[in-house]
Amino acid sequence: xxxxxxxxxxxxxxxxxxxxxxxxxxxxxxxxxNFTDKxxxxxxxxxxxxxxxxxxxxxxxxxxxxxxTVKYNKITHDIERIKLNNERISEINAYLGQDYIxxxxxxxxxxxxKLPYRESEIFCGILKQKYGEGKSIEAYVKNSEEYRDAIxxxxxxxxxxxxxxxxxxxxxxxxxxxxxxxxxxxxTEVYNLVNSTEYSENEVFSLLGITKNPTxxxxxxxxxxxxxxxxxxxxxxxxxxxxxxxxxxxxxxxxICDKTITTIENLTTYNDYNSSGLVVFTNGFACKxxxxxxxxxxxxxxxxxxxxxxxxxxxxxxKHLIENIGRNIVALHMDIKTLKQYERSCKxxxxxxxxxxxxxxLCPQLAPNYETIEYMIEHKVILEQEALxx
Numbered sequence: 468x469x470x471x472x473x474x475x476x477x478x479x480x481x482x483x484x485x486x487x488x489x490x491x492x493x494x495x496x497x498x499x500x501n502f503t504d505k506x507x508x509x510x511x512x513x514x515x516x517x518x519x520x521x522x523x524x525x526x527x528x529x530x531x532x533x534x535x536t537v538k539y540n541k542i543t544h545d546i547e548r549i550k551l552n553n554e555r556i557s558e559i560n561a562y563l564g565q566d567y568i569x570x571x572x573x574x575x576x577x578x579x580x581k582l583p584y585r586e587s588e589i590f591c592g593i594l595k596q597k598y599g600e601g602k603s604i605e606a607y608v609k610n611s612e613e614y615r616d617a618i619x620x621x622x623x624x625x626x627x628x629x630x631x632x633x634x635x636x637x638x639x640x641x642x643x644x645x646x647x648x649x650x651x652x653x654x655t656e657v658y659n660l661v662n663s664t665e666y667s668e669n670e671v672f673s674l675l676g677i678t679k680n681p682t683x684x685x686x687x688x689x690x691x692x693x694x695x696x697x698x699x700x701x702x703x704x705x706x707x708x709x710x711x712x713x714x715x716x717x718x719x720x721x722x723i724c725d726k727t728i729t730t731i732e733n734l735t736t737y738n739d740y741n742s743s744g745l746v747v748f749t750n751g752f753a754c755k756x757x758x759x760x761x762x763x764x765x766x767x768x769x770x771x772x773x774x775x776x777x778x779x780x781x782x783x784x785x786k787h788l789i790e791n792i793g794r795n796i797v798a799l800h801m802d803i804k805t806l807k808q809y810e811r812s813c814k815x816x817x818x819x820x821x822x823x824x825x826x827x828x829l830c831p832q833l834a835p836n837y838e839t840i841e842y843m844i845e846h847k848v849i850l851e852q853e854a855l856x857x
Contacts, residue, residue: 484553574611617653619640634648670751727771735853786832798835815847815848
């Protein structure tokens with residue numbers, strides 16, 4: 468029984484040591500366990516007589532090993548507290564059959580730093596900054612292999628110009644068809660960390676071009692398109708069509724009635740919206756194949772518009788389109804006039820959300836929309852595009 472309490476007490480002390488190490492705190496102040504009803508209750512409980520002798524023996528053994536020092540009550544001679552001998556932490560870890568936390572951290576950083584990716588350098592820099600600020604990076608260290616594979620996924624996918632099915636990507640990178648699926652949350656976290664973004668899992672995977680199933684390009688409006696040599700008049704068809712996005716480069720535009728292309732992020736709004744030009748459904752952030760399609764059909768005499776929610780996500784999607792299509796895209800129905808007109812349908816975001824909106828003012832791509840964004844911040848309002856059709 469003595470050995471049981473030796474390890475129990477050492478583990479309690481080591482846990483405190485590790486926590487202090489993780490926070491990069493000073494070790495000038497000792498690490499103690501007080502034998503009181505608020506900390507080590509077992510020693511002072513009503514039934515303490517059942518194991519007090521074994522605890523006393525365990526403490527004496529740990530003192531003899533120079534792992535701890537002990538303070539006794541001068542009257543009762545009971546143990547009041549024990550103090551960890553920090554200088555013997557390596558020997559204590561060996562005694563417990565555990566790794567020294569410093570080695571664990573160094574090994575984790577070695578895992579990340581050996582990766583030949585720019586994202587890995589950024590990731591390591593962020594972790595070291597967090598650690599230097601006294602913030603815990605325990606989760607990253609404990610799950611270093613998952614984060615390693617997440618970094619690899621984010622980095623390698625950038626080299627692909629086409630969308631890829633999640634299982635195919637997983638086999639290609641790891642020889643395991645389910646590995647990427649299992650670390651989706653890590654991939655999302657890594658992407659947001661290295662890009663200073665706050666996107667959801669679905670948004671990140673859309674941006675990376677990782678899909679569970681083949682994606683489709685939804686088209687409608689007053690336009691004639693040509694797919695692999697065959698013409699389709701969308702006006703005559705009378706409704707939108709969906710084309711598998713892996714043939715994006717085979718879709719050409721023969722005619723657009725008013726020479727406008729409008730992208731819409733929401734499917735309900737896409738179905739409700741009518742235009743004399745071409746309308747394209749992006750399904751949130753436009754995936755790689757939709758971006759490829761838009762780049763293939765862009766011409767100087769065609770005006771681009773984007774109709775999205777008047778919120779952080781809507782303007783982030785607009786920014787993404789501008790960055791990837793390389794031309795000015797006008798925000799449609801995403802202005803102060805619309806906010807005022809549909810004031811009753813506006814929502815009031817939390818303060819944390821307002822801080823996210825402020826970050827949009829740092830994006831030069833959104834400069835024509837700064838006035839609207841400032842209005843949203845000042846009046847604390849956001850609006851979903853469905854409100855315009857309700």
